[in-house]
Amino acid sequence: MMPKHQKFQTTRRSLPLGQRTYLVGILNLTPDSFSDGGEFAQIDAATRRFHTMLGEGAEIIDVGGESTRPGHVPIPASEEIERVVPFIEKLRLHSDALISIDTSKAEVAKAALAAGADIVNDVWGAQRDPLMAEVIGSSGAACILMHNRPSTEAGHGDVVESILGFLRHSVELVRAAGVCDDSILLDPGLGFGKTYQENWEIMRRLPELQQLGYPILLGASRKSMIAKLLGLEDPKARLSGTLATTALGIQSGVDFIRVHDVSENRECADVLDHCLRK
Numbered sequence: 001m002m003p004k005h006q007k008f009q010t011t012r013r014s015l016p017l018g019q020r021t022y023l024v025g026i027l028n029l030t031p032d033s034f035s036d037g038g039e040f041a042q043i044d045a046a047t048r049r050f051h052t053m054l055g056e057g058a059e060i061i062d063v064g065g066e067s068t069r070p071g072h073v074p075i076p077a078s079e080e081i082e083r084v085v086p087f088i089e090k091l092r093l094h095s096d097a098l099i100s101i102d103t104s105k106a107e108v109a110k111a112a113l114a115a116g117a118d119i120v121n122d123v124w125g126a127q128r129d130p131l132m133a134e135v136i137g138s139s140g141a142a143c144i145l146m147h148n149r150p151s152t153e154a155g156h157g158d159v160v161e162s163i164l165g166f167l168r169h170s171v172e173l174v175r176a177a178g179v180c181d182d183s184i185l186l187d188p189g190l191g192f193g194k195t196y197q198e199n200w201e202i203m204r205r206l207p208e209l210q211q212l213g214y215p216i217l218l219g220a221s222r223k224s225m226i227a228k229l230l231g232l233e234d235p236k237a238r239l240s241g242t243l244a245t246t247a248l249g250i251q252s253g254v255d256f257i258r259v260h261d262v263s264e265n266r267e268c269a270d271v272l273d274h275c276l277r278k
Contacts, residue, residue, distance in 0.1 A: 004017070004018075004210065004213055004214075004215070005017060005181060005182055005213065005214060005215060006018070006182075007182055008022075008142065008182065008183070008185060008215055008255075008256075009142065009180065009182040009183045010098060010118045010119060010141070010142045010183065011118060011140050011141070011142075012096060012098060012118050013098065014182075015059065017215055017255050018255075018277065019277060020269075020273050020277060021250050021254070021255060021256070021257060021269040021272065021273055021277075022059040022060065022255060022256045022257075023057055023058045023059060023060075023256075023257055023258075023259055023262055023265055023266055023269065024058065024059070024060045024061075024062050024100065024217065024219075024256055024257065024258040024259070025050075025053035025054075025056075025058035025060070025061045025062065025259065025260075025262050026062055026064075026221065026258060026259065026260050027046060027049055027050060027053070027061050027062060027063050027064070028064050028067070029046055029063060029064065029065050029083045029084055029087060030064060030065065030066060030067045030083070043086065043087055043090060046087055047087070047090065047091065050091060050095075050097075051095075052262075053262045054095075054097055056262035056263040056266055057262055057263065057266035058262045058266075059098060060097075060098040060099070060100055060118075060119065060256075061097060061098070061099055061100070062099075062100045062101075062102050062121055062258060063084055063087065063088065063099060063100065063101055063102060063112075063117070064084075064101075064102035064103070065079075065080040065081070065082075065083035065084040065102075065103065065108065066080050066083075066103065068102075068123050068192075077105045077107040077108050080103060080105065080108045081107070081108055081111045081112075084101060084103075084108070084111075084112055084115075085111050085112060085115045088101075088112055088115040088116050088117055089115045089116065091116070092115065092116035098118050098119065099116065099117045099118055099119070100117065100118065100119035100120065100121045100144060101113070101117040101119070101120055101121065102121045102123070103120070103121070103122065104122050104123055104124045104128050104129060104132070105129055105132075106129045106130075106131035106132040106134070106135045107131075109122075109132060109135050109136065109141075110135045110139070113135070113139045113141050117141070118141060118142060119141060119142045119143060119144060119185075120132070120135070120136050120141055120142075120143045120144070121143070121144040121146070121187075122143065122144065122145060122146065123146045123148055123189065123192060124146070124148050125145040125146055125147060125148065125166060125167060125169075125170035126143070126145060126170050126173045126174055127166075127169065127170060127173065133173040133174045133176070133177040133179075134177050136174055136177060136179055137174060137177030137178035137179045138177070138178065141179075141183070142179075142183035142184070142185070143174055143179060143183065143184055143185070144185040144186075144187055144217055145167060145170040145171065145174065145184065145185070145186055145187065146186075146187035146188075146189045146192065147162070147163040147166045147167055147170075147187065147188055147189040147192070148166075148189050148192045148193050149162075149192065149193025149194070150193060151193060152193055152194060152195045152198075159194060159198040159201055159202060160201070160202065160205050160208050160209075163188050163189070163202070163209070164208075164209070164211070164212065167186050167188075167212060168212065170186075171184060171186075171212070171214070181214070184214050185214065185215050185216070185217045185256060186209065186212060186214045186215070186216055186217065187216070187217040187218070187219060187258075188202050188206075188209060188216070188218070189219075190202060190203075190218070190219055190220050190223060190225065191219075191220075191223045191224060191225060196224075196225055196228055199223075199225040200225060200229075203220070203245060203248060203249075206218070206248070206249060206252035206253070206254060207252050207253055210253050215255040215256060216253065216254045216255060216256070217254070217255075217256035217257070217258055218245065218246075218249040218254045218256070218257050218258065219257075219258035220242060220245035220246075220249070221238075221242045221245075221257075221258060221259040221260045221261070221265075222235040222236070222238045222239075222242055222260055223238075226238045226241035226242060226245070229241065239261055239264060242259065242260075242261065242265070243264060243265065243268045246259070246265050246268050246269060246272075247268055247272055250269060250272040250273070250276065251272065251276065257269065
């Protein structure tokens, strides 16, 4: 097992690990995201949401210009850039908060980083766009590397072993491009190319991801795995289930939680941190 890193380093600031849980607030500038599609597609509404999440205790705001929900319609990089870059530029006039750009396109990542983003959150772990690792490395940005698969079909074998192998390769790619170890977060990718059973197996086996030595980000917020378990069609009704995954994640050694409902998850994390990290 690799020794766990002591900080998550961005060019803007360093976040010490092991002292508290960090929340990553989700901000979708899209008309078709599964949970909040269209709510924050306008810059003014998105700006208000950005500052609300910061006030509620988010350490990073994750800005996305293309939905990654199952069955989403892909959009060209130019359209994604039009959605996210003006927003990031506006925020940088009056905020030094940490911003991550949720994209798998190197062209979008490069434009967002130039506009002031600090972190690239790639749901394909720098393995889909062959230029992504170089964009991250040459910019000095930090990154979130997520495990993904093109389908949920059977035959993948042990899901956790698959995640470990995939993420090791993702780390190799970005390290070869110049990204330092302290600037890497890893995400097991709940809901991405996994069956319902595999998603919950990952939750039960989160401690096994610690062997990679990098801090882990967990993104279970409002996802269909919670909906199916609890019989909840409305994504916004899935808060209690989300809080349960947050609590289990923190108990399992997760340092970053990506959420829609920041205030409630902050309170949950503060209680767990008081019990486990003090």
